[in-house]
Amino acid sequence: MYNEQMYALGSKRSTIREIFEYAKQRADEIGAENVFDFSIGNPSVPAPKAVDECIRRLLDQTPSVELHGYTSAQGDRGVREKIAANFAKRFGVSLTADDLYMTCGAAASLTITLRALTNAGDEFLVFAPYFPEYRVFVEATGASLRVLPCDPNTLQPDLESLEKALNPRVKGVLINSPNNPSGVVYGAETLQKLAEILRKKSAEYGAPIYWISDEPYRELVYDTKTVVGCPMAYYDDTVVCYSYSKSLSMPGERIGYIAISPTATDNRALYAAVCGAGRSLGYVCAPALFQRVAAECDGLTADLGVYKRNRDLLYNALTEYGFKCVYPDGAFYLFVQAAEGSAKAFCERAKKQELLFVAGDDFGCEGYVRIAYCVPTEKIERALPRFQALAEEYGLRKK
């Protein structure tokens, strides 16, 4: 009677959800302070003060009917003008308000973009490791998702596999840098090569292959030398899917945007298809008050110092204990090699130390675990002896 596929999606408890339930049960048994849950990628620092100040100012200064009223479907024009101007200046591209479509966050940015692009039989590519909801979003449009390998030493995309995998059915490639779950950032050289391959194959097939860039962690980089490149500077047929959830620490408020490269093939028609897809999925407009907050606070970030401190503390300690982990420049995750073949078995053994994290299998990469360090720093400090004990159990190198 109902749709079985939707039932399966709604009733299958995700691994992260299972860990969450386990953590709650365990907290009841031994006290929350003794459970070290590194499974959830939920911002742990408050929104910048400017967010709440902006809300108060809007309430004081804007008539209710205007403030809480519908905006146009693509978003308030003033909001789009301000964000587009910042984007253009920051990335050196000629983006305008007419290339921006405000959304209810990153997931909406992706479902709308995929719905706008997909025809029956289309295929999308993604590099492992990848955020597992991509599969849900791609398959919802009737397309299929194919996972390509990464270089196991660097967790950077294996571009040779991309060149081999491309075929005329491939509508687009999903790129996520800084990456969830690995925390790695793709360098300029990688982006350049990626663009060259896509350009060559697009020309060969006579149809654009879209570079869909999922960028919720764009501002979460901790090393001054790390630059997150804008795909529009490298390639024409790009769509940037952005969310303010992480940069402004307000994931519950559901605000983000789709930016279509001004140089994309038939940019106006693609923009219209995005508008049509948003309409068809039931997105009337992005939340009006938070559209204005996003425009006012665009470019600001929550206090990333906490994440950097956590990253340094955990990365340094774990590698000192003998764990292997590619150095993560961004996001708030470490992707650590499991100390035994099976990541799930490793997670189970960590559980005995009350350490909770997610096996990399869920992200298309076996033999790794994801450790989300968006938690209070003192929690990490108290967890370190347990990581050390775990390393010792496995006989990893000690200093």
Added chain:
Amino acid sequence: MYNEQMYALGSKRSTIREIFEYAKQRADEIGAENVFDFSIGNPSVPAPKAVDECIRRLLDQTPSVELHGYTSAQGDRGVREKIAANFAKRFGVSLTADDLYMTCGAAASLTITLRALTNAGDEFLVFAPYFPEYRVFVEATGASLRVLPCDPNTLQPDLESLEKALNPRVKGVLINSPNNPSGVVYGAETLQKLAEILRKKSAEYGAPIYWISDEPYRELVYDTKTVVGCPMAYYDDTVVCYSYSKSLSMPGERIGYIAISPTATDNRALYAAVCGAGRSLGYVCAPALFQRVAAECDGLTADLGVYKRNRDLLYNALTEYGFKCVYPDGAFYLFVQAAEGSAKAFCERAKKQELLFVAGDDFGCEGYVRIAYCVPTEKIERALPRFQALAEEYGLRKK
């Protein structure tokens, strides 16, 4: 390359949008005060004071990470408990938090519900006149929409046509009372008969036929004797799609809910399918701050006195001038018979009086126009002589 159907949806300008553009152009020519635009169903009264007060209180009292953080996908539990308790008390049904799923407004409530229910080949029924986006939402799931007639004298649903139209492929019937565009409210007897027919046919086919009740105008009724019935009190397999857009005058903030009848067939599985559909469409959670505002302000309304005054003023004057219109108990629309055969021709003639409204053809009812009276009362007062002149042009009855 992109999806042609989405392009069509996004590039075809709606009639209402065309009128909006015309009104803007005309305002530049003759002054905004001389253009009488009755085409848009956009709340014209401010949100209740309690809305902004509640936002300020939440900012003062709730830690940022909690206030702006993710809620669970189905909505914050405390929010759902409060709203479900109010709903249960008001309508005398045993709804709980576990039957409620918070959404980004009415359109999201509908797209999620339809996605949760639909399998290939399904059909949905709706009575004319109807909100035209229903077709977009139904067809997005791959199902088809069939329009059934109303009684032309009352604009109430023609239930005989329903009984004839039902067949085993019909997954559900979309009901919208108070109705957009007619403003009529379905009485208890109609709801009772509707339930009887659906019960009989569900039993005959051995599968539930869902009653999907789209209720954004539920609180917008102006006559003390008018009662908007809750379908759950009449029939088991009901899903209520609600939005706070109109009741709290905050359509831009995108907040509403889906309520699944506790007595629906396999209620738990249906709820899971709704969760799966929300996930698949990219709705991570409804906007967090406004979930809490909705819970705090549930049961309040914006100042409906303005709409009642407008309704009375316009209905009384138009019928006095000789226009024919079924008395509208609710919403903020009059559905007036065109004074000549073609509603579009009638709209064009009205335009010469600077009166703008939408032809009923768009709502599946030829020979009518929709007049949205959610405008300042003084605008209506100044428009009356123009309506009178229009009536005189057509030689309608004068007093």
